[in-house]
Amino acid sequence: MTQSDRAAIVARITAWGLGAMLVIVVLRVGQLQLSPGARLDAMVSERMSATPLPGIRGELRDRRGRLLSATSLGERVFIDPEAVTAPADVVIAQVGEALALEGDEMDMLALRIVDAMEDNAERRAARAQGEADAPDLIRYRLLTGVVDSQRAQAVKALRLAGVHIERRPVRSYPGAGLAAALVGKVDAEQAGALGAERAHDSELRGTDGRVRFVRDARGRPLWVGDGALRPAEAGGDVRLSIDIEMQRIAVEELERGSAECDAAGGRIIVVDPYTGEVLAMADRFGDVSGLAEFPWADKDGNGPNPYDGRVGERPRYRTLKPDPWRDIEPSLARNRCVEDVYEPGSTFKPFVWAAVTQSGRHAVDDIIDTEGGVWTTPYRRRVEDVTRRDEMTWGEVLRFSSNIGLVKATQDLSHEWLRDVVVSLGFGSRTNIGLGGEAAGLVRSEKGWDKYTQTSVSFGHEIAVTPLQMARAFSVFARGGDLAGSLPTLTLRQIGDVRLSLVQRVFDPAVVVQARRVLRQVAERVEEKMERREGEAGWRYSMFGKSGTAEIPLGAAPDDKRKPRGIRGYFEDQYNSSFVAAGPVEVPQIVVMVVIDDPGPGRIRAKRHYGSDTAGPVARRVIERTLGYLGVPGDLERAGDDDGEAVAAR
């Protein structure tokens, strides 16, 4: 064998050897990529981590786009007890210091960490003993609620094994303070639980996504794994019909009016009569001390006389159902504008008056015998008027709120007819505006509607309504054009235009105009009183409306108790005073419904507890301020007022 042959053999062997090694390396690389061993797989898995992508819930805004509630991501600290390497006391001390916890909060943190570790020790022992139903080890225990980003960064900087930060959606309510009960709240899972959050939950709710990151040795995301991204979908935004500035005006005036009357509470609603949008809605409990619980009698009717003494000297009883959650969390408050019913009293008369007018039974100028203000019905029921006159025109019957005139007008009409009018105005049925707990009100059934009911309903008794129902019904007088006399569908959501596909007509437009003219005279009396008593005058906008004052029912007696002997079913000298109004008269833009619950004894003694004295001024001021805010040209402005002197004088 020559030297060159040997060299050729060596070269061939080397070539085959290198070639074989190359093939082995390629195969090994392929095997590591496609089917790594368990040990390597575990190491690779540690470098891959799945992260949920929260579907951000949509925003709630008011009708002008002001932010009411929105979601951002907050950070929470959690522990994986199995991954903790440091002693528990070190973890507790360091995490507690980073979170700036003290006292009870520090104790709670320690308890959570120690609990999680001890639980895992027990579970591990159970597994070691071969218990089949031994629970899985805890790998996640929450240590805190949402913390600010500074504290979260401090915890991150500790680099403690097993202590992690997670991001979580947090709902904030930056502009909802005045409308907390309307805007509502979300629950721990970010689902709408109350108010508009609940009503529009399906639109607001986002869809969560998921992503798997390949991470570097420090756990920082390197890249997204192939096909490992399922993007989150954000929820849609919703614009509510309410206007936060109008809400502020309504709340301010309601609080002022309630305080002036020493009232136990107040309720207010502002509605756009054309679109049915609710522009503002608020209710307040007054700051009244010393209210007593009504002294119910025992089963035999024995008990103290609840009304021993004069008004102001005897106890003032609690007429409003307590609402303990209101002070704890405003969004949990009972929305009394939709949940609590009341007897509307004389604010109901415009509906009966318009129905009688439409029936052709009476025209505005017909003369009605009002019997000097006291009259007994054919079935021996006594009816009285506050304004006592021998006779009134049919228009004056409404203007002076004559019970006798209205009872006489309806007593010969069929019960079915009057009940149909009441039902067609939406009473006895919910508005379905989307707020939880809405009451339907109370309207007697056809069977239970007798002559007493016919008489009572004529002046707004024996019927229970919510303020929201009243605002909706009164819109029939505030709508103009071809919509006059029709009932709107109320909504809590902004409507882009006035496109309405279904309108329920109740009254003819001509009747609406006649009613509005008379109701303007009622409102003028409120303005006269305000000018005489408070010097408030120089209004820019006209309004029309109707006052009402109704006694407050006692309600059902508690178990084993009953109404004291000789006591009617109402609180004595305690009333719900209300006023429903709209303005400006010719082109109404808003309807305002105000209820002042239980004006104080001072007002009762001075006989200034009526709706025109208590709720009327609130409605007057709200209409004035709201229309000014909307930029509606004043219809009462005189020449020379253009420089704003009249407004400034108020």
Place this chain on the structure above:
Amino acid sequence: MFAKLAIVIVSVGLCGATLLAYRQARIQTVHELTAARLDSEDAQERGRRLAIQIAARTTPDAVSRAAEALGPMRTPDPAAIPSEVPNAQSPAIDKPAPRDSLDQLDLLVPLPDVEVVR
């Protein structure tokens, strides 16, 4: 023969190196995309938080307090407004046509897009 083998090995090596370089470039690109995505999410989150802070500080109450702090509002003196300033004289706001009228009983003019069901 050795030269041929060396060329094969070097060629394979170059191919491998090129593939690795491409792979590294791809990884780098994907990493930058991921980082950009995370930055974008952070920016969105900062935007959300800022929007909430702005909303909390510009509530009608807060604006009202700020306005009160500025003192009483004054009516501008028309003489002090230069005439050449565009829109210096606000055009008179036309009173909208009434949707109805008490005097003329102008009620039966239908509004657009309204279907009345009696």
